[in-house]
Amino acid sequence: MTDPGSAALDVALAYHRAWTGHDIELAMSYVADDIVCQAPPGRLEGIAAFRAFMGPFSQILTRSELIAAFGDDTTAVLMYDTDTVPVPDAPGAERLTIRDGRISHMRIIFDRAPFDAARQAAASR
Structure with a gap:
Protein backbone atom coordinates (compact mmCIF):
# COMPACT_ATOMS: atom_id res chain seq x y z
CA MET A 1 0.00 0.00 0.00
CA THR A 2 1.31 3.46 -0.82
CA ASP A 3 0.07 6.95 -0.07
CA PRO A 4 0.33 9.00 -3.29
CA GLY A 5 0.97 12.73 -3.40
CA SER A 6 3.44 13.14 -0.53
CA ALA A 7 6.61 15.15 -1.20
CA ALA A 8 8.67 13.09 1.26
CA LEU A 9 7.24 9.83 -0.03
CA ASP A 10 8.14 10.76 -3.62
CA VAL A 11 11.81 11.25 -2.62
CA ALA A 12 11.84 8.10 -0.47
CA LEU A 13 10.39 5.96 -3.27
CA ALA A 14 12.80 7.37 -5.86
CA TYR A 15 15.72 6.60 -3.51
CA HIS A 16 14.35 3.10 -2.85
CA ARG A 17 13.91 2.34 -6.57
CA ALA A 18 17.48 3.47 -7.23
CA TRP A 19 19.26 1.38 -4.59
CA THR A 20 17.09 -1.68 -5.17
CA ASP A 33 25.66 15.44 2.27
CA ASP A 34 25.18 15.69 6.05
CA ILE A 35 22.82 12.71 6.41
CA VAL A 36 22.59 11.02 9.79
CA CYS A 37 21.58 7.37 9.61
CA GLN A 38 20.74 5.20 12.58
CA ALA A 39 21.11 1.55 11.59
CA PRO A 40 21.69 -1.73 13.42
CA PRO A 41 25.50 -1.47 12.98
CA GLY A 42 25.46 2.01 14.55
CA ARG A 43 25.20 5.71 13.76
CA LEU A 44 26.49 6.83 10.37
CA GLU A 45 27.24 10.49 9.71
CA GLY A 46 27.76 12.01 6.27
CA ILE A 47 27.17 10.77 2.77
CA ALA A 48 30.52 8.94 2.50
CA ALA A 49 29.78 6.77 5.55
CA PHE A 50 26.22 6.20 4.33
CA ARG A 51 27.42 5.20 0.85
CA ALA A 52 29.95 2.78 2.38
CA PHE A 53 27.05 1.13 4.25
CA MET A 54 24.40 1.05 1.49
CA GLY A 55 26.61 0.46 -1.56
CA PRO A 56 27.69 -3.09 -0.65
CA PHE A 57 24.16 -4.01 0.44
CA SER A 58 22.75 -2.82 -2.89
CA GLN A 59 25.24 -5.04 -4.72
CA ILE A 60 24.26 -8.25 -2.86
CA LEU A 61 20.53 -7.59 -3.29
CA THR A 62 18.81 -10.18 -5.50
CA ARG A 63 15.15 -9.19 -4.95
CA SER A 64 13.15 -6.45 -3.30
CA GLU A 65 9.42 -6.10 -2.76
CA LEU A 66 7.90 -2.93 -1.35
CA ILE A 67 5.26 -3.92 1.22
CA ALA A 68 4.04 -0.49 2.36
CA ALA A 69 4.91 3.16 1.95
CA PHE A 70 3.45 6.20 3.70
CA GLY A 71 4.47 9.83 3.94
CA ASP A 72 3.68 13.49 4.39
CA ASP A 73 5.57 16.67 3.52
CA THR A 74 8.67 15.87 5.58
CA THR A 75 8.60 12.21 6.64
CA ALA A 76 8.19 8.86 4.88
CA VAL A 77 8.11 5.28 6.10
CA LEU A 78 8.93 2.33 3.83
CA MET A 79 8.58 -1.34 4.68
CA TYR A 80 10.06 -3.91 2.31
CA ASP A 81 11.15 -7.49 1.94
CA THR A 82 14.51 -8.30 0.38
CA ASP A 83 16.52 -11.31 -0.63
CA THR A 84 20.31 -11.08 -0.73
CA VAL A 85 23.10 -13.40 -1.80
CA PRO A 86 23.92 -14.48 1.78
CA VAL A 87 20.44 -14.11 3.35
CA PRO A 88 17.34 -15.16 1.39
CA ASP A 89 14.76 -13.41 3.60
CA ALA A 90 15.77 -10.02 4.98
CA PRO A 91 12.82 -7.71 5.70
CA GLY A 92 13.50 -4.10 6.58
CA ALA A 93 11.92 -0.75 7.28
CA GLU A 94 13.08 2.85 6.99
CA ARG A 95 11.87 6.12 8.43
CA LEU A 96 13.19 8.96 6.31
CA THR A 97 13.22 12.69 7.01
CA ILE A 98 13.35 14.87 3.90
CA ARG A 99 14.82 18.38 3.95
CA ASP A 100 15.12 20.51 0.82
CA GLY A 101 14.22 17.53 -1.37
CA ARG A 102 16.92 15.23 0.02
CA ILE A 103 17.11 12.61 2.77
CA SER A 104 18.65 14.23 5.85
CA HIS A 105 17.91 11.54 8.42
CA MET A 106 17.17 7.84 8.14
CA ARG A 107 16.38 5.19 10.71
CA ILE A 108 16.81 1.69 9.25
CA ILE A 109 15.46 -1.35 11.04
CA PHE A 110 16.40 -4.91 10.08
CA ASP A 111 17.49 -8.11 11.79
CA ARG A 112 21.29 -8.28 11.76
CA ALA A 113 21.49 -11.83 13.15
CA PRO A 114 21.05 -13.68 9.81
CA PHE A 115 23.79 -11.55 8.21
CA ASP A 116 26.16 -12.19 11.12
CA ALA A 117 25.45 -15.94 10.88
CA ALA A 118 26.09 -15.92 7.11
CA ARG A 119 29.42 -14.10 7.63
CA GLN A 120 30.47 -16.59 10.31
CA ALA A 121 29.52 -19.56 8.12
CA ALA A 122 31.48 -18.14 5.19
CA ALA A 123 34.53 -17.50 7.40
CA SER A 124 34.54 -21.06 8.74
CA ARG A 125 34.72 -22.66 5.27
Missing part, protein backbone atom coordinates in the same frame (compact mmCIF):
# COMPACT_ATOMS: atom_id res chain seq x y z
CA GLY A 21 17.88 -1.26 -8.87
CA HIS A 22 21.62 -1.40 -8.03
CA ASP A 23 22.14 2.26 -9.03
CA ILE A 24 23.93 3.57 -5.96
CA GLU A 25 24.98 6.79 -7.74
CA LEU A 26 21.36 7.69 -8.47
CA ALA A 27 20.36 6.66 -4.93
CA MET A 28 22.98 8.98 -3.42
CA SER A 29 21.59 11.90 -5.45
CA TYR A 30 18.57 11.79 -3.10
CA VAL A 31 20.74 11.88 0.04
CA ALA A 32 21.92 15.05 1.81
Whole structure:
Protein backbone atom coordinates (compact mmCIF):
# COMPACT_ATOMS: atom_id res chain seq x y z
CA MET A 1 0.00 0.00 0.00
CA THR A 2 1.31 3.46 -0.82
CA ASP A 3 0.07 6.95 -0.07
CA PRO A 4 0.33 9.00 -3.29
CA GLY A 5 0.97 12.73 -3.40
CA SER A 6 3.44 13.14 -0.53
CA ALA A 7 6.61 15.15 -1.20
CA ALA A 8 8.67 13.09 1.26
CA LEU A 9 7.24 9.83 -0.03
CA ASP A 10 8.14 10.76 -3.62
CA VAL A 11 11.81 11.25 -2.62
CA ALA A 12 11.84 8.10 -0.47
CA LEU A 13 10.39 5.96 -3.27
CA ALA A 14 12.80 7.37 -5.86
CA TYR A 15 15.72 6.60 -3.51
CA HIS A 16 14.35 3.10 -2.85
CA ARG A 17 13.91 2.34 -6.57
CA ALA A 18 17.48 3.47 -7.23
CA TRP A 19 19.26 1.38 -4.59
CA THR A 20 17.09 -1.68 -5.17
CA GLY A 21 17.88 -1.26 -8.87
CA HIS A 22 21.62 -1.40 -8.03
CA ASP A 23 22.14 2.26 -9.03
CA ILE A 24 23.93 3.57 -5.96
CA GLU A 25 24.98 6.79 -7.74
CA LEU A 26 21.36 7.69 -8.47
CA ALA A 27 20.36 6.66 -4.93
CA MET A 28 22.98 8.98 -3.42
CA SER A 29 21.59 11.90 -5.45
CA TYR A 30 18.57 11.79 -3.10
CA VAL A 31 20.74 11.88 0.04
CA ALA A 32 21.92 15.05 1.81
CA ASP A 33 25.66 15.44 2.27
CA ASP A 34 25.18 15.69 6.05
CA ILE A 35 22.82 12.71 6.41
CA VAL A 36 22.59 11.02 9.79
CA CYS A 37 21.58 7.37 9.61
CA GLN A 38 20.74 5.20 12.58
CA ALA A 39 21.11 1.55 11.59
CA PRO A 40 21.69 -1.73 13.42
CA PRO A 41 25.50 -1.47 12.98
CA GLY A 42 25.46 2.01 14.55
CA ARG A 43 25.20 5.71 13.76
CA LEU A 44 26.49 6.83 10.37
CA GLU A 45 27.24 10.49 9.71
CA GLY A 46 27.76 12.01 6.27
CA ILE A 47 27.17 10.77 2.77
CA ALA A 48 30.52 8.94 2.50
CA ALA A 49 29.78 6.77 5.55
CA PHE A 50 26.22 6.20 4.33
CA ARG A 51 27.42 5.20 0.85
CA ALA A 52 29.95 2.78 2.38
CA PHE A 53 27.05 1.13 4.25
CA MET A 54 24.40 1.05 1.49
CA GLY A 55 26.61 0.46 -1.56
CA PRO A 56 27.69 -3.09 -0.65
CA PHE A 57 24.16 -4.01 0.44
CA SER A 58 22.75 -2.82 -2.89
CA GLN A 59 25.24 -5.04 -4.72
CA ILE A 60 24.26 -8.25 -2.86
CA LEU A 61 20.53 -7.59 -3.29
CA THR A 62 18.81 -10.18 -5.50
CA ARG A 63 15.15 -9.19 -4.95
CA SER A 64 13.15 -6.45 -3.30
CA GLU A 65 9.42 -6.10 -2.76
CA LEU A 66 7.90 -2.93 -1.35
CA ILE A 67 5.26 -3.92 1.22
CA ALA A 68 4.04 -0.49 2.36
CA ALA A 69 4.91 3.16 1.95
CA PHE A 70 3.45 6.20 3.70
CA GLY A 71 4.47 9.83 3.94
CA ASP A 72 3.68 13.49 4.39
CA ASP A 73 5.57 16.67 3.52
CA THR A 74 8.67 15.87 5.58
CA THR A 75 8.60 12.21 6.64
CA ALA A 76 8.19 8.86 4.88
CA VAL A 77 8.11 5.28 6.10
CA LEU A 78 8.93 2.33 3.83
CA MET A 79 8.58 -1.34 4.68
CA TYR A 80 10.06 -3.91 2.31
CA ASP A 81 11.15 -7.49 1.94
CA THR A 82 14.51 -8.30 0.38
CA ASP A 83 16.52 -11.31 -0.63
CA THR A 84 20.31 -11.08 -0.73
CA VAL A 85 23.10 -13.40 -1.80
CA PRO A 86 23.92 -14.48 1.78
CA VAL A 87 20.44 -14.11 3.35
CA PRO A 88 17.34 -15.16 1.39
CA ASP A 89 14.76 -13.41 3.60
CA ALA A 90 15.77 -10.02 4.98
CA PRO A 91 12.82 -7.71 5.70
CA GLY A 92 13.50 -4.10 6.58
CA ALA A 93 11.92 -0.75 7.28
CA GLU A 94 13.08 2.85 6.99
CA ARG A 95 11.87 6.12 8.43
CA LEU A 96 13.19 8.96 6.31
CA THR A 97 13.22 12.69 7.01
CA ILE A 98 13.35 14.87 3.90
CA ARG A 99 14.82 18.38 3.95
CA ASP A 100 15.12 20.51 0.82
CA GLY A 101 14.22 17.53 -1.37
CA ARG A 102 16.92 15.23 0.02
CA ILE A 103 17.11 12.61 2.77
CA SER A 104 18.65 14.23 5.85
CA HIS A 105 17.91 11.54 8.42
CA MET A 106 17.17 7.84 8.14
CA ARG A 107 16.38 5.19 10.71
CA ILE A 108 16.81 1.69 9.25
CA ILE A 109 15.46 -1.35 11.04
CA PHE A 110 16.40 -4.91 10.08
CA ASP A 111 17.49 -8.11 11.79
CA ARG A 112 21.29 -8.28 11.76
CA ALA A 113 21.49 -11.83 13.15
CA PRO A 114 21.05 -13.68 9.81
CA PHE A 115 23.79 -11.55 8.21
CA ASP A 116 26.16 -12.19 11.12
CA ALA A 117 25.45 -15.94 10.88
CA ALA A 118 26.09 -15.92 7.11
CA ARG A 119 29.42 -14.10 7.63
CA GLN A 120 30.47 -16.59 10.31
CA ALA A 121 29.52 -19.56 8.12
CA ALA A 122 31.48 -18.14 5.19
CA ALA A 123 34.53 -17.50 7.40
CA SER A 124 34.54 -21.06 8.74
CA ARG A 125 34.72 -22.66 5.27
